[in-house]
Amino acid sequence: MGRPQIWKPVRRFLTFAYSYPVRSYSMASARGALIVLEGVDHSGKTTQCMKLVEALKKHGKKAELIRFPDRTTAIGSVINDYLGNKCELHDFAIHLLFSANRWEAVPRMEKLLSEGTSLIVDRYAYSGVAFTAAKGLDMKRCQHSDIGLPRPDLVIYLTLPPEEAAKRSEYGGERYEQTDFQEKVAENFKVLQEKDWKIVNANQTIEELHTHILELAMEAVTKSSCQPILPLWKHTENGYA
Numbered sequence: 001m002g003r004p005q006i007w008k009p010v011r012r013f014l015t016f017a018y019s020y021p022v023r024s025y026s027m028a029s030a031r032g033a034l035i036v037l038e039g040v041d042h043s044g045k046t047t048q049c050m051k052l053v054e055a056l057k058k059h060g061k062k063a064e065l066i067r068f069p070d071r072t073t074a075i076g077s078v079i080n081d082y083l084g085n086k087c088e089l090h091d092f093a094i095h096l097l098f099s100a101n102r103w104e105a106v107p108r109m110e111k112l113l114s115e116g117t118s119l120i121v122d123r124y125a126y127s128g129v130a131f132t133a134a135k136g137l138d139m140k141r142c143q144h145s146d147i148g149l150p151r152p153d154l155v156i157y158l159t160l161p162p163e164e165a166a167k168r169s170e171y172g173g174e175r176y177e178q179t180d181f182q183e184k185v186a187e188n189f190k191v192l193q194e195k196d197w198k199i200v201n202a203n204q205t206i207e208e209l210h211t212h213i214l215e216l217a218m219e220a221v222t223k224s225s226c227q228p229i230l231p232l233w234k235h236t237e238n239g240y241a
């Protein structure tokens with residue numbers, strides 16, 4: 001015997017009513033992932049960031065590239081002059097400008113992430129600390145100005161010996177592109193490295209690297225979609241973590 005006809009619309013209504021809040025909650029809360037690529041100068045970060053943004057989009061994900069320093073802002077323009085040896089600044093003053101250049105991007109970053117856009121970030125606070133500390137400044141003091149930035153969901157560190165990076169085209173044009181300095185930067189990156197960083201050998205073809213990086217990024221996009229955005233670096237007994 002069939003069920004009375006009245007049940008059909010009631011069942012439809014109940015199915016809609018119960019599923020609606022769940023659907024709208026998961027749509028509204030699925031945030032983008034914050035994915036950072038780090039490494040010494042000329043390790044291939046920009047090439048990989050650009051390829052990654054395009055590939056994520058092809059996979060139906062919203063993605064945007066962010067580069068630090070962002071040389072398009074007023075602060076970024078001073079940084080650009082400094083890197084091009086057009087002006088001199090106190091080591092800590094330029095450090096704070098690099099940091100301010102990240103902070104000025106935070107409102108936009110948070111908005112994009114909350115709207116579900118994944119951000120592929122070419123350098124972040126780790127470069128800030130690794131480069132300034134390579135000049136002899138205290139690492140913890142260098143970290144201080146970046147405490148509280150949005151914490152990346154994934155950090156991919158491209159390893160390449162600085163002498164290999166130096167063989168790549170257009171090396172040596174900017175202030176820090178000297179192999180002895182980059183050796184110190186690489187040592188500092190090792191100190192900053194956290195357990196969950198993905199260390200990728202950059203001495204591979206562009207396509208080989210891309211395949212690996214895309215796999216890591218897709219995993220991070222899925223994993224972080226329902227997680228809160230945490231702040232970068234907090235005090236621990238051994239420094240900042």
Ligand SMILES: Nc1ncnc2c1ncn2[C@@H]1O[C@H](COP(=O)(O)OP(=O)(O)OP(=O)(O)O)[C@@H](O)[C@H]1O
Pocket residue numbers: 039040041042043044045046047048168169170202203204205206209
């Ligand atoms: N896997 C690779 N193998 C060989 N050459 C590469 C590879 N990836 C990038 N390159 C080349 O190395 C140079 C530097 O690449 P890219 O700008 O991507 O590096 P980067 O780490 O962003 O550099 P920078 O630190 O100066 O911003 C470019 O000429 C690029 O074409």
Ligand SMILES: Cc1cn([C@H]2C[C@H](O)[C@@H](COP(=O)(O)O)O2)c(=O)[nH]c1=O
Pocket residue numbers: 041068069083098099123124125127128129131132174176177
């Ligand atoms: C973000 C950041 C960067 N640097 C250094 C690292 C590089 O030598 C240049 C930027 O070069 P790019 O080709 O534009 O990546 O600046 C730094 O010293 N501190 C920082 O915070």
